[in-house]
Amino acid sequence: MLVLSRKEGEKLVIGGNRIVEVVRVHGNRITLGIEAPSNVKILRSELSQPRAMPPTLDLVVQDGVLLAC
Numbered sequence: 684m685l686v687l688s689r690k691e692g693e694k695l696v697i698g699g700n701r702i703v704e705v706v707r708v709h710g711n712r713i714t715l716g717i718e719a720p721s722n723v724k725i726l727r728s729e730l731s732q733p734r735a736m737p738p739t740l741d742l743v744v745q746d747g748v749l750l751a752c
């Protein structure tokens with residue numbers, strides 16, 4: 684992993700056509716701006732990990748009445 688220090692307004696260029704800019708620094712948070720071709724998928728890491736499927740329910744319906752789940 685490459686670790687760099689950047690100040691507000693400074694940019695990084697990745698692969699010639701991807702630009703990451705530090706837009707704002709406020710306390711311990713930073714706001715980044717990212718410019719990339721439209722075919723480049725950009726996700727927060729927590730969204731790129733598979734999510735567990737919710738448990739399934741077994742429904743018992745008889746004559747249009749829900750008897751158990």
